Amino acid sequence: MRKSIWISAVLSVFILGCSTDTPEVVAESEVAPAAKKPNFIIFTTDDMGYTDIGAFGGVNIPTPNLDRLALEGVRLTNFHVASSCAHTRSMLMSGNGNNEAGMGTQRMFPEYAGLPGYENHISDRVATIPERLVEAGYHTYMAGKWHLGSEVGETLPGDRGFERSFALLGGGNDQFATDKPAGYTEDGQLQDELPADFYSTNAYVDKMIGYIDSNKSDGQPFFGWFAPTAPHWPLQAHPDWKDNFVGVFDEGYEALCWERVASASAAGVLAENADLELCPKVATPWAELSEEEQLIEIRVMEIYAAMVAHLDHEFGRLLEYLEEIGELGNTYIIYHNDNGPQGGTIYQGRGNSGYDNSLENLGNRDSWTSYGQGWADAWSSPYRGNKGSQFEGGTRVAAFIHSPKLEEQGEGMMSNSLLTVMDVLPTILDLAGLQDNYLDHETVLPIRGKSFSALIANQDESIHGADEYIPLDFMGTSALTKGDWKIVRPTFDEHFQLFHLSVDPSETTDLREQEPAMYQDLLTAYEAHAENVGIIRRTSTGGPDD
Numbered sequence: 391m392r393k394s395i396w397i398s399a400v401l402s403v404f405i406l407g408c409s410t411d412t413p414e415v416v417a418e419s420e421v422a423p424a425a426k427k428p429n430f431i432i433f434t435t436d437d438m439g440y441t442d443i444g445a446f447g448g449v450n451i452p453t454p455n456l457d458r459l460a461l462e463g464v465r466l467t468n469f470h471v472a473s474s475c476a477h478t479r480s481m482l483m484s485g486n487g488n489n490e491a492g493m494g495t496q497r498m499f500p501e502y503a504g505l506p507g508y509e510n511h512i513s514d515r516v517a518t519i520p521e522r523l524v525e526a527g528y529h530t531y532m533a534g535k536w537h538l539g540s541e542v543g544e545t546l547p548g549d550r551g552f553e554r555s556f557a558l559l560g561g562g563n564d565q566f567a568t569d570k571p572a573g574y575t576e577d578g579q580l581q582d583e584l585p586a587d588f589y590s591t592n593a594y595v596d597k598m599i600g601y602i603d604s605n606k607s608d609g610q611p612f613f614g615w616f617a618p619t620a621p622h623w624p625l626q627a628h629p630d631w632k633d634n635f636v637g638v639f640d641e642g643y644e645a646l647c648w649e650r651v652a653s654a655s656a657a658g659v660l661a662e663n664a665d666l667e668l669c670p671k672v673a674t675p676w677a678e679l680s681e682e683e684q685l686i687e688i689r690v691m692e693i694y695a696a697m698v699a700h701l702d703h704e705f706g707r708l709l710e711y712l713e714e715i716g717e718l719g720n721t722y723i724i725y726h727n728d729n730g731p732q733g734g735t736i737y738q739g740r741g742n743s744g745y746d747n748s749l750e751n752l753g754n755r756d757s758w759t760s761y762g763q764g765w766a767d768a769w770s771s772p773y774r775g776n777k778g779s780q781f782e783g784g785t786r787v788a789a790f791i792h793s794p795k796l797e798e799q800g801e802g803m804m805s806n807s808l809l810t811v812m813d814v815l816p817t818i819l820d821l822a823g824l825q826d827n828y829l830d831h832e833t834v835l836p837i838r839g840k841s842f843s844a845l846i847a848n849q850d851e852s853i854h855g856a857d858e859y860i861p862l863d864f865m866g867t868s869a870l871t872k873g874d875w876k877i878v879r880p881t882f883d884e885h886f887q888l889f890h891l892s893v894d895p896s897e898t899t900d901l902r903e904q905e906p907a908m909y910q911d912l913l914t915a916y917e918a919h920a921e922n923v924g925i926i927r928r929t930s931t932g933g934p935d936d
Contacts, residue, residue, distance in 0.1 A: 427611040429721040436622040439731040439769020446788040447654025455706035463792030464803040471811045473784040476537040478728040484516035485815030485837040511539030520551030531601040533594040534617030548578040556597040565626040566755040621697040623760040627753045635695040642676035643764035661895035668772040673764035693753035726789035731766035733776040774897045780869035805849040812839030861919040866928040870916040877912045
């Protein structure tokens with residue numbers, strides 16, 4: 391596919407986000423000394439629920455560090471990502487759609503072989519956040535899950551602008567050091583073994599602190615992407631934390647769901663008109679589980695809670711370090727999850743391969759579990775769907791931006807402006823006072839996202855216009871939003887479904903037949919995007935990969 395086709399995709403369907411106005415030229419004598427540019431930390435969590443942290447309705451897991459930042463900053467209650475890990479990361483790093491950024495898939499089906507948009511690594515059609523910032527004098531650091539390519543010298547973090555990085559290349563791995571291949575790189579070098587006391591969350595914080603500390607005296611600003619693996623599977627808790635939540639979840643996932651929905655509603659983080667009765671959704675009713683099944687479910691949730699609480703604690707250690715070196719007051723922090731919680735079974739087909747999953751051993755380094763459907767339903771309610779779905783439960787995630795200039799935003803601020811993870815890149819450029827230097831769109835695609843920096847001062851600001859189309863696809867699971875309207879098509883469904891999100895944010899009523907004109911408008915826009923970008927719609931084979 392020629393580059394011109396990729397360019398026409400963006401220019402014909404989207405409204406671009408970055409200004410190219412030429413700044414006013416002033417005499418040299420009139421220029422004041424330049425203030426130090428701000429630092430940035432992006433904190434991307436992995437497979438967490440919308441209501442997990444306290445500031446978004448979590449009442450069972452203490453997350454004081456995230457809560458403080460969220461409540462001091464601006465909570466973004468209508469923030470959307472892709473429906474799976476790598477796709478969100480490609481959109482975050484590029485400010486573009488995942489297909490344009492090369493991540494149209496995480497698994498290479500025959501239909502995708504050799505096609506642009508399905509390279510399964512971040513493409514050279516986009517310029518990343520660190521590639522842009524390093525040109526402006528920023529140090530660029532990354533610690534955590536990369537999931538955007540694994541070819542040494544070609545697609546690792548250091549190949550895409552990160553000066554220093556300690557990265558898990560794949561989608562998930564044991565939280566502890568094991569005798570299995572580690573899957574980690576540091577500064578482009580594969581790590582054959584890890585320290586005996588390795589635990590992923592602690593290691594990522596140690597690395598990020600070390601990277602920042604190594605250059606703290608040179609006066610240059612920094613950008614850090616902190617993307618921990620926890621609480622992604624396998625659920626393996628830090629030994630000092632694994633029993634901290636015993637007894638907290640004994641009433642089961644249905645009780646937790648009702649509690650979370652009520653708490654999130656009271657906190658004001660749910661969309662107006664959300665269906666507060668949408669609980670539970672998919673899992674086997676708690677009362678129908680055997681006693682043994684309930685005990686396993688309870689223990690899995692206790693371990694998950696321990697991992698989330700420990701993650702917040704360790705992030706607090708990074709914040710304390712930034713405070714100690716005098717940089718926290720010059721650092722913007724943007725937090726978001728990478729997708730909705732993952733449903734399915736507890737073991738996900740991986741938990742019976744050399745692991746000890748006896749009840750008393752769950753959560754240890756030699757166990758392997760996920761958290762399963764019931765708890766995932768509890769954390770994504772009252773929104774429909776989970777990870778892998780383009781419904782709101784798969785893509786609407788907890789997020790906030792914390793400005794070091796608290797006087798600009800007050801406290802307890804909240805915005806329901808529609809946002810996507812593509813908007814993070816232009817927001818950072820805006821806050822850093824930087825222009826988009828990649829204006830040759832024959833080689834690098836224009837940014838699709840739009841800056842939401844205005845929300846810091848005015849939470850009522852609308853970032854995306856009511857007539858702007860925002861289409862996405864994930865391995866054939868497709869969606870397009872236009873203002874309050876949205877169409878969604880699961881992978882093998884023949885038709886899209888149509889929802890009016892301002893009236894029905896829980897997506898309970900398909901309006902395709904009642905609103906044919908709106909349906910056709912959105913469908914036409916999606917098909918134009920799919921044709922221009924080269925999206926391939928998979929066909930069902932009935933095999934295990936489906």
